[in-house]
Amino acid sequence: MRRLALSDEILLSIDKPARYIGNEVNAVDKSESFDPEKMIRFCMCFPDVYEIGMSHLGIQILYDMFNKREDVWCERVYSPWPDLDEIMREKKIPLFALESQDPVRSFDFLGITIQYEMCYTNILQILDLSGIALHAADRGEDEPIVIGGGPCTYNPEPIAEFFDLFYIGEGEVAYDELFDLYQEKKRTGMSRRDFLLRASRIEGFYVPQFYRASYHEDGTLASFAPTEDGVPEKVRKRIVMDFSEVSYPDAPIVPYLQATQDRVVLEIQRGCIRGCRFCQAGMIYRPLREKNVERLKRQAEVMLRNTGYDEISLSSLSSSDYSELNELLSFLIQICNEKGINISLPSLRIDAFSLDVMSKVQDVKKSSLTFAAEAGSQRMRDVINKGITEEDILGGALEAFRGGWNKVKLYFMLGLPGENEEDVKDIAHLCQKVAECYYDNIPKEERTGKISITASSSFFVPKPFTPFQWARMDREQEFLDKAHMVKDEVRAMTNQKSIRYTYHDAYISVLEGVLARGDRRVAQAIETAYRKGAIFDAWTEYFDEDRWQESFRECGIDPYFYTARERDTSELLPWDFLDCQVSRDFLIREWKRAKEGIITPNCRQRCSGCGCRVYRGGVCYESQD
Missing domain, CATH: 3.40.50.280 (Cobalamin-binding domain)
Known part of the structure; x- marks a missing residue:
């Protein structure tokens, strides 16, 4: 036994x-x-x-x-x-x-x-x-x-x-x-x-x-x-270049209680072509590498058979950019429909192609659609190199409404570099425009109910190996003032009853900023906070702001030294001894382009010279395949 x-x-x-x-x-x-x-x-x-x-x-x-x-x-x-x-x-x-x-x-x-x-x-x-x-x-x-x-x-x-x-x-x-x-x-x-x-x-x-x-x-x-x-x-850093042949579990562990992601996960690609300037994953996992579609078909069948799950999810930073998505989904729909298995498609860009894809895999009752707009104004979306316009967002929303969806989630960030009051208020204005798009274009007899918009803001945290690694970060009161500004602006909208606005905890974001860009001296505060009882800080019910503030004071550490100042590009950063092959020159160039609001095309449109061609594969060499 x-x-x-x-x-x-x-x-x-x-x-x-x-x-x-x-x-x-x-x-x-x-x-x-x-x-x-x-x-x-x-x-x-x-x-x-x-x-x-x-x-x-x-x-x-x-x-x-x-x-x-x-x-x-x-x-x-x-x-x-x-x-x-x-x-x-x-x-x-x-x-x-x-x-x-x-x-x-x-x-x-x-x-x-x-x-x-x-x-x-x-x-x-x-x-x-x-x-x-x-x-x-x-x-x-x-x-x-x-x-x-x-x-x-x-x-x-x-x-x-x-x-x-x-x-x-x-x-x-x-x-x-x-x-x-x-x-x-x-x-x-x-x-x-x-x-x-x-x-x-x-x-x-x-x-x-x-x-x-x-x-x-x-x-x-x-x-x-x-x-x-x-x-x-x-x-x-070391990365896998032959991504189709990399080791992958045919029989992943299946827990006895429900996990947060309770499904088969099929990783279709690693990396991203988009170059969002705030996104660490998009930089450190460069270059984009796709997995062979035939290998994915075999993996999907084997994992579903070995686990008994009734859902399969495609994993990547931007699933819409997988070049064989149509073929893969046609196969999955064929094998999943007959077995009653649901297909989950996170990380899709909201455009006509993606909506067509979702309409094929979702059942009649439409779940909510997620738009990661990141910023309310086009100016700020250009600063962060998001690569979508207001027309893209509203056009995608309209296609969704015509397809039967009437629940929309909009994700934003507050405190982005160069943000001003109008940019902040434009979060509310964009929500209003999405609501108007529904009521102005969908006849009453075709509506499935009122439009429901849930808008939420996280607070910007600069991360290493991104073009924003030198940026200053707002203090918690600055974050809260901006969030309240959005909330007040939402209340002034004619469709305010259709819009629900929430925002993240400001001090947790500041603490995350200290830990993300700190140096070895921060360890003392981490240990002090732990000895005071800090665990499960990612869980709101267990996070204690006072405990951390006391720890910083006792250790003589000013958290704002790590968050609230813009660094000069000549400053030696704690992580500069690491080489993730995204060059410092590229990151500085992107930091300057951000300040000028200049967009950088994605990797399939034009190589931006980030340095990852040294790996001699992936998207950098697609045209030579």
Whole structure:
């Protein structure tokens, strides 16, 4: 009988005990064949609650890929919800992996996927509950190697002292080299330090302890350089170029309780051609690489058969840009309709083509359509290089209304560089124009009800490796003043009853900005906030603004130093030692074009010389195929 780490008494006393028992459909159990002398134990962690972590495609891909190696057993762990967190601390129960229920501390590696900055205190929760020293410098030979990956590693400095190493790039490429090196460590008795030194010389791996930062009197970074011979000055990202043949799970894990993304996920492409200047993913995952449509057809059939899901979703940053979308959807409609399987199409641009596509896959009751307008005025959409006009938005809305839709969601950002009062008010005006488009063009007898518009604003957070990485960020009161301005303007619209407006938490956005562009000194505040009780900061019910403000004060850190000042392009930035192949010259050029409101064509219209042709593939070389 399988042994569980938690007693029945504990499982019956906590919310959703299925989060902690493992043994899900398609989970990998190598307990019978496990040989500690020959095999590597890797614990894959998503530092948030189970339902969120189980929805992350990257972990599913790496879990499957690692377990295909006979000498690796990869298991999973997620952040215990606060109810179990309290019990584990009280009863001194060590954090455990789901598959074997063994303590995480007994593994060779703890790999943490870092998707968003607001999970940073949960990383410390994972380490603490596992009995692993919070600081890499304090870890002994018998503790796991703690490795971080994911988009937040493109500025790892605020959490650098908590990690032994980071991987910069796409996980499918370099882990075999790391595992081979670790097998050598096991055979030879190589020390932890020597292993990390050797790992730092594998392209894509960054070991923070072998670099030192110094600062000017004004607090800006003066230098950042390696301290050991052979450690690279620049750490270059690694990405998959043969995207059609890359490892992908035929049998993803199916949880026993509903995850946030409870469906088969088919990744159709990676990267984006659009070049939105605020979008980090669109820059760091360049160049766009498509997966062969025949491979996708086979994957879809196999995954649906191996999971029993009744929904399949296409994953990409901009699904409309996949060149074989029509052929793929025709196939999916054919196999899904007969089995009652729903097809989900996120990340579509709202145009005639996309609406035609959606009308084929959605049932008679039309769900709401999402327009990521990002800005209310055309001037600001040009500043951010959104690549859509007001005519595109209203034309898409009209096509949707004629197709039977009457619910629209509009997403905006407030606090964008160069924004003025009119730009802010234009969010309300654009909502009004969408409502007018419905009432002016759809006859009463053809309407399916009143128009319903839900407009929401997030607050702009500049991210590394985007043209806006040098931009200042609004303070929380500036954000709130702009949000209230939009709300007041909506109330003045003739169709105000059809428009609902909401906005994000302003201080959370400011904190995200500190963590996104901070340096190593910020780690002290993260740890202080954690010791004051901060976990699950991404969850509104657990976020405590006062706790963070106290932590910054106690550590002598001014958060506005990292957010509320525009940086000069000559300033050394904490992430400048990383090379994601999108050149600094390109980013500076785009920053200047933003200030002038000049649009840059997308990658299929014209190469903008971002630097990613060095990979010799993807969209950069499409015309040569």
